[in-house]
Amino acid sequence: MTELVRSVALLLRWNALRLRQITMILLMLQVVLGVGVIYGFAFLVPHITPTVALFFTTGAPSVVLIMLGINIIPQEVAQARTNGRYLYVSALPVPRLAPMLAEVLFWVFVQIPGTIVTLVIAILRFHIHLHVSLLVIPAVILVSLTTAALGYALAASIPPPVTSQLASVLGIAVMLFSPINFPLSRLPHWLQDVHHVLPVTYMADLIRGTLTGQYDTARTTAFAILGAWCVAGLVLSSRAAARRG
Amino acid sequence: MLLDVIELTKTYRGGVRANDGITVQVAAGEVFGLLGPNGAGKTTLVHQVLGQLVPDSGSIRIDGDDVVSKPALARELCSFQPQAAAPVEGLSPRQAIDIVGRIRGGSKEEVRRRGTVLLDALDMSSIADRPVPLSGGMARLTGFCMAAVVPGRLVILDEPTNDVDPLRRRALWQLIQQLANDGAAVLLVTHNVLEAERCVDRLAIIGDGRLLAEGTPASLKSNLGAPLRLECTLEGTETPDLPPWLTLVAANGRRLIAHVQISDVNATMSWATAAQDDRVLAEFALTPASLEDVYAAWIKTEGVAA
Numbered sequence: 001m002t003e004l005v006r007s008v009a010l011l012l013r014w015n016a017l018r019l020r021q022i023t024m025i026l027l028m029l030q031v032v033l034g035v036g037v038i039y040g041f042a043f044l045v046p047h048i049t050p051t052v053a054l055f056f057t058t059g060a061p062s063v064v065l066i067m068l069g070i071n072i073i074p075q076e077v078a079q080a081r082t083n084g085r086y087l088y089v090s091a092l093p094v095p096r097l098a099p100m101l102a103e104v105l106f107w108v109f110v111q112i113p114g115t116i117v118t119l120v121i122a123i124l125r126f127h128i129h130l131h132v133s134l135l136v137i138p139a140v141i142l143v144s145l146t147t148a149a150l151g152y153a154l155a156a157s158i159p160p161p162v163t164s165q166l167a168s169v170l171g172i173a174v175m176l177f178s179p180i181n182f183p184l185s186r187l188p189h190w191l192q193d194v195h196h197v198l199p200v201t202y203m204a205d206l207i208r209g210t211l212t213g214q215y216d217t218a219r220t221t222a223f224a225i226l227g228a229w230c231v232a233g234l235v236l237s238s239r240a241a242a243r244r245g
Numbered sequence: 246m247l248l249d250v251i252e253l254t255k256t257y258r259g260g261v262r263a264n265d266g267i268t269v270q271v272a273a274g275e276v277f278g279l280l281g282p283n284g285a286g287k288t289t290l291v292h293q294v295l296g297q298l299v300p301d302s303g304s305i306r307i308d309g310d311d312v313v314s315k316p317a318l319a320r321e322l323c324s325f326q327p328q329a330a331a332p333v334e335g336l337s338p339r340q341a342i343d344i345v346g347r348i349r350g351g352s353k354e355e356v357r358r359r360g361t362v363l364l365d366a367l368d369m370s371s372i373a374d375r376p377v378p379l380s381g382g383m384a385r386l387t388g389f390c391m392a393a394v395v396p397g398r399l400v401i402l403d404e405p406t407n408d409v410d411p412l413r414r415r416a417l418w419q420l421i422q423q424l425a426n427d428g429a430a431v432l433l434v435t436h437n438v439l440e441a442e443r444c445v446d447r448l449a450i451i452g453d454g455r456l457l458a459e460g461t462p463a464s465l466k467s468n469l470g471a472p473l474r475l476e477c478t479l480e481g482t483e484t485p486d487l488p489p490w491l492t493l494v495a496a497n498g499r500r501l502i503a504h505v506q507i508s509d510v511n512a513t514m515s516w517a518t519a520a521q522d523d524r525v526l527a528e529f530a531l532t533p534a535s536l537e538d539v540y541a542a543w544i545k546t547e548g549v550a551a
Contacts, residue, residue, distance in 0.1 A: 007348060014344050017376070018335035085332035091295050092348050093320040244316065245257075245298045 004101075007094035011102035019106070026110050034064045034118025038125055041181050052182075053126035058208040059181035060122050061115045063174070065140065066203055068107055069147025070170045076103055077155035078163035086156075096241040097234065104148040108141075115140070119211070131213035139210040142226055143203045149233030150199070156240035180204040199229040246270040247430040248277075248294065248399055253303035255289055255454075263289035264300070265454040271447075273398070276421060276431040278441045278448035280540055286454040287434045288328055291401055294432070295319055307399055324349060324397035328404050328434070330381060331388030337376040338369060338387040342394050349395035356394055363390040367416050381408035389417060396429045403434045418444045442536040450543045457543045465539045471504030474538055475513055477520075477529040485525050488516050494541060504538065505531065 019026070037060040045052055080086035089099050123130065155163050174180065177191065178200040184192055195201040202222040209219030248271040255264040263286040271277040279287050292298045294305055296316025305312050305319075312319035333341040339360060346356030364373045367386050372379070379387060389405050402421065406414050422444055425431050435441045441448070442462050449459040458465055466472070471492060479485070479499040487493060490512060491503040505513050513531060520526040 010344055010348050014336070017340055017344075021335065080332075083332055083334075084327060084329045087297065088325075088327055088332050090297060091320060091323070091325045091327075092345065093317070093350070094348060242316075244296065245292075 004095045004098055007098035008101045008105065011089070011094065011098055012105050015102055015106040023110060027113055030064055030111050030114025031117045033067065034060050034114055035121055037063045037175075037181070038118065038122045042125070048126060050128065053128050054212065055181050055183070055208075057119070057122035057126050057128055057130070058211050059204060060118045061211075062143070062180050062204045062207040064111060064115050064118055065143045065207065066147050066174055066180070066200065067171065068104075068111060068144055069149070069151030070174055071151075071167045072107055073103055073148045073151040074155035074163045074167050076107075077152055078160035081156075081160045090241070096238045099241065100149065100152045100237045103152065104145060107148070108144045111144070112140075130211050133210045133213055135219075136207070136210040139206045139223075142223070142230055143206060146199055146226055146230040146233050147203065149230065149237045153233060153236035153240045156237070156243070174200060178204070199226055202226045202229070247273045247308055248432065249304070249306040250290070250294065251304045251306075253290065253293065253305065254301045255286075255293060255298060256301050263454050264293070266303070267451065267454070267456045269449055269456070269459070271399070271430045271432055273428055273430050274425050275446045276425045276433055276444055278445035279432060279434045279451060280436075280438060280441070280448055280536075281451035282544060285451045287451055288403060289454075290451075291325075291403055291432070291434060294399070294401065295323055295325060322397050323399045323401055324392045324395065325400075326385075326388045326392040326402045326405055330379075330384035331391055333379065333384060333387050333391075335376060337372075337374050338364065338379070338383070338390065339373045340376070341387055342390045345391040346394035349397070351395040359394050360390060363393055363420065366420055367413050382410060382413070385409060386413060386417065389420070393420060393424060396424055396427070398429060399432060400424050400429045401432045401434075404436065405433070406435065406437050406440065414440065438537045438540050439535055448536070450540055452544055458539070462536050462539075466534055466536070469504070469534055469539055469542055471506055471538075472534055473505040473507065473510065473531060474534045475503045475505050475517065475529060475531050477501040477503075477517070478527045480524050480527050485520065488512070491516075494538065499527070502538075502541075504534065 038056060041056055042048060077086065158166065177187070179187060179195060180200065184195060184201060187195065202225045206219060206222040206226060209222065248269070250267060250269040253264050253267045254262070256262045267286070267290060269277070279290070281287050289298065293300050294312070296312055296319035300313060307319060307322045310318055331341065342360040342363070343356055346360060347353065351359070364370055367390070369383065369386060372383060385405065385408050389402065392400060392402060405421070406417060409417060418440060421431060421433065433441065433445060445462065447459070447461050448465070450457045474494070475491065479501060482499055484496045484501060487503060490509040491505060494502045494504055510531065517526060517529045521529065
């Protein structure tokens with residue numbers, strides 16, 4: 001465990017030094033993404049009811065967090081596989097999960113300011129009051145870790161040139177076909193069934209539940225199911241990192 | 246032997262056999278050269294030793310331990326400089342060396358001290374703290390320092406001298422030799438045959454995935470059958486008729502190389518001087534045969550694509 005912590009800390013330092021010159025730009029892009037979600041989705045719905053406003057307000061930070069695993073981590077892994085960093089790190093004496101955890105920690109750090117700013121802008125835009133629970137902290141950690149672990153496992157297993165295209169497709173699926181900014185009931189039955197298995201619904205429910213103090217039952221279920229997805233993601237990441245040709 | 250590679254065979258998907266029954270052994274304190282043309286299977290061998298590829302058959306032991314079944318142990322015991330430049334974008338050379346040295350288990354102070362020694366020896370002090378885009382040579386030297394700052398029992402260097410200027414290359418060879426003197430086994434993959442000759446204790450020549458020859462530079466040269474080489478630059482591009490005692494090794498444009506026996510030195514000097522007077526040769530040199538001759542002879546004999 002000490003070795004894992006030490007390795008993650010050193011690889012995290014590597015990431016921070018490597019990306020320090022563009023960290024501010026990355027922070028700002030996260031804010032732009034969140035604000036874009038808030039204002040962009042509002043154009044789709046001419047009459048914003050309190051329920052719609054609640055979904056948009058809590059959905060925007062969920063989208064920002066989920067994009068970590070859908071887009072950012074896979075692109076980073078694809079780049080690392082292309083420029084040799086992935087192979088180089090795989091020859092270092094570090095635990096298999098250490099590179100993934102170092103990536104996640106760095107990007108969660110970059111995302112947190114953007115997520116908070118997104119939330120504040122959403123509150124101001126839709127004039128709603130939230131009842132934020134302290135459970136939002138473990139919720140954010142669980143959502144980030146799960147999405148990042150799944151994204152890492154995926155990107156480590158497919159050819160790097162495919163990663164970018166797949167990230168675009170998954171991004172559209174999450175934004176338009178997942179119950180993040182609207183209720184699950186609005187989707188066709190078959191897609192609702194799919195979302196009962198996939199983790200996206202539970203990620204959105206968890207963030208929404210811990211920001212509003214509502215959906216207690218959904219929140220507990222979401223913690224449990226997402227916890228299982230998180231373990232699966234970590235196992236898949238570890239296996240992908242340990243895979244040998 | 247610290248590294249024992251026995252009958253190693255590796256076939257990639259698609260049927261390309263990159264390694265075909267290769268046996269290589271490297272002792273602690275020894276610099277072992279792995280020579281061969283592009284695509285010969287050298288890097289495939291390295292990645293199997295590092296545990297990144299799984300062989301079809303054969304065994305790899307480091308200090309007696311089977312590292313095919315224990316890849317984590319291979320990463321522990323080996324430090325590695327990759328063939329491509331080390332991924333150090335955004336970091337200064339010192340930061341990159343510090344981080345890898347700490348990851349390899351070195352203390353902060355020891356890593357800093359050892360890193361400074363390496364950077365000074367390679368005349369990199371002036372750029373050591375600048376996180377600027379590095380030239381190809383500097384990035385490669387930084388990669389070497391990352392492998393050497395806390396060296397493994399086995400240090401694997403894949404083409405360490407590529408892109409490096411002559412003076413720093415000389416310093417680099419000394420540092421490689423020093424790694425072996427300090428007790429590490431050094432597996433050196435290189436194309437730079439002439440310079441490697443000064444540094445390696447033993448070497449293997451690989452072609453088309455097979456081990457073609459193995460031994461000390463002296464033993465391989467003695468097997469060559471001709472201790473001297475005549476290297477000529479022609480006035481024109483047409484290869485002249487050579488006297489029967491000269492064995493033509495290579496003729497490429499205006500360059501011509503032939504092997505010479507010691508008993509034929511006087512006759513060769515007379516022929517070459519006359520050819521120079523007749524403006525057939527622009528210049529010539531008669532030198533001891535080198536490892537490059539051994540390498541060229543084996544690759545030519547085996548019909549390996551160079």
